[in-house]
Amino acid sequence: MAIFIQQLINGLTLGSIYGLIAIGYTMVFGIIGMVNFAHGDVFMVSAFIALLLFLVATTLFGFGIVPALFLVLVLGMLITGLWNWTIERTAYRPLRGSFRLAPLISAIGMSILLSNLIQVIQGPRNKPVPPMFTQVLPLFEENGYTVGIGYKQIVIMVVTAVLLGLFWYIVQKTPLGRAQRACEQDQKMAALLGIDVDKTISLTFVLGAALAAVAGVMYIMYYGVINFSDGFVPGVKAFTAAVLGGIGSLPGAVIGGLLIGLIETMWSAYFSIDYKDVAAFSILAITLVFLPTGLLGRPEVEKV
Amino acid sequence: MTQATHSNPSDAFNLTQALKDAGFAGMVTFGLCVPIVAFRAEQDMANKLVLQQRWWMALVITGLVVVARFLFSLHQHSRRNEHAQETSAGVTNALALIKPYLAPLGFGFITIYPLVMLAMHGPGGSIKWIDNFGIQILIYVMLGWGLNIVVGLAGLLDLGYVAFYAVGAYSYALIATKVIPQTFPFLGVWAFWICLPISGLLAALWGILLGFPVLRLRGDYLAIVTLAFGEIIRLVLINWVDFSNGYAGLSSIPRPSFFGIPFNASDTGFAAVFGLEFSPIYRTIFLYYVILVLSLMTAYVTLKLRRLPVGRAWEALREDEIACRSLGINTTITKLTAFAIGAMFGGFAGCFFAARQGFISPESFVFLESAQILAIVVLGGMGSLFGVVVASIALVGGIEILRELDFLKEVFGPTFDPSQYRMLVFGVAMVLMMLWKPRGLISTRDPSVIYKERKAISGSMVQEGHG
Structure with a gap:
């Protein structure tokens, strides 16, 4: 039982990170029907940006850890948003309305480009991040096994919850969110009613990247290491989460992310750590075969 | 921007x-x-x-x-002022003029390519040119043609094609190093020729196994599930150490023989039997022709299948699945045949790859390979066999050429390593080529059914592929 609760805490932490990345996939798919293959690598770039900003803030300007992290979070979201804006503008927008595979191939190319760009400019070695918030808050003890929640786990869950709330507010209550939901339903009609569709799509990419940047900060804080090739696997898992929750559905992406995080940690704890990725990929396949619309997705209507 | x-x-x-x-x-x-x-x-x-x-x-x-x-602004401006239409029409006319001679010329060139290289660089220097450029490009041509059946003809997006390549390679490696020496050691020299069909069949079997549950999915979903399968197979190969030897891979895989005559320095070896001086170049040239024949076989089968009912059904399925169902085409069987036949050619290529390398490990079957093969098919202009060749030469040949750019060290200093920019350039090229020609390099193709005269069909007339 103690181990189960410990794994539950670990799983929810990991799941928050996946959920944040998954929103980027699900929003882009919802609005332009494209699997943004490079999103995992955008997340990896954001983690590098966060790492560098953190080092700049702490070593060059002498900030403390908490103000530095806050600064990293805000600036990281902005710069990652700029990255994804540029990517959308150069690699995806010219292909909008082209045939279906073109943006996907372009996104795969972009994914290769981003990871190798980071390899070239930051070097191929693992970057160890200075440890932060290493204390653990003990919760209870059972048979000599102490269940604890790390301070960084608390930080991750709280920051994720706050930002998801903020994000939910943007999508549900602001003009931008309304425009975005309108474009999701019918781009032509939205354009006729005076919504700037191109701008809305660009902002969707920026929002998705901002959340991926939060995930990037959380990731380096949690794992303490980042490498140029670390975008692919979390990216695919986050996509799995988006599909599991029902692609196009925002709460679905978060729930899917939490589930994937839980399944991965539980699998590692009770079965085999070697096959944890196999478990995640199998879930993706099984979900799509038996539940193609995911948990909260709308059923697809086939039109003749 | x-x-x-x-x-x-x-x-x-x-x-x-x-x-x-x-x-x-x-x-x-x-x-x-x-x-x-x-x-x-x-x-x-x-x-x-x-x-x-x-x-x-x-x-x-x-x-x-x-x-x-x-x-770029200057270029846009000058392009607006001159008549871009006319120049592109002129290029098309020129292409149409040389088109009838292109196929025989190209075919003649690839047939004599190793001999030309041998004559130009001698037995020692030509290995690099035949192996790195010739064989490497032909492997990708074959993989591209195999994937073309699935993506270009049947319109099923497969992001895990490398899984079947891996199945073929591991089938050959395991049978040739473990099964044959224990059961029929005297068949050792024939191992490659025995395993080639077995690898293809096993890959096709895996294609059916993986394809059956997922083929009712459409479009991007199918793509992601195939990606997941590709990764699962690679992860199992890494983790199931008893079976596949994990990360370390399988080594000392037997090399192919010249129909029973091994390529070695012994008295019964190829060189001794034919009275030649021993040199590793003979094996390389032989491998070149093996992969050439294998890929031509793929192209031949594709061309023939397109004229059979099943090929027609594939292309109809790609254009409109609902119409197909209403006409009584069994979509599951049709998709499965495309998946299985595509997988089979991937298996053949994998078997050849294992035999050529003599060593395989899961590192060779990463997602990047699948992406590269798919990029070749899409850049070639899906459905176009000739386009696949052009794209393979451009992408694979381009990557190989980047290995050769040692002279850049003299420009940028000795710490500059051009090979580390290889994949970066590959990614940039992939994006730029999509922006430049979203429908691929060869975006017209001959129709399958002809009424009076052949007319090229524009790529924009069809859903996924061309024709």
């Missing part, structure tokens, strides 16, 4: 606008560069990260982008 279009075509060059665009592009680039280029985190002796500042690099990149954006 490089794609901004001018909505009002004016004859005079709008200098202020061009400068504004260039300045904006520069600002964005500088913003992108700020943390990630201007700083670099390096480990010191204590394995702690220290910052290095490289503002000059960020400034150089920004400057380059500003200049490039300005030149």
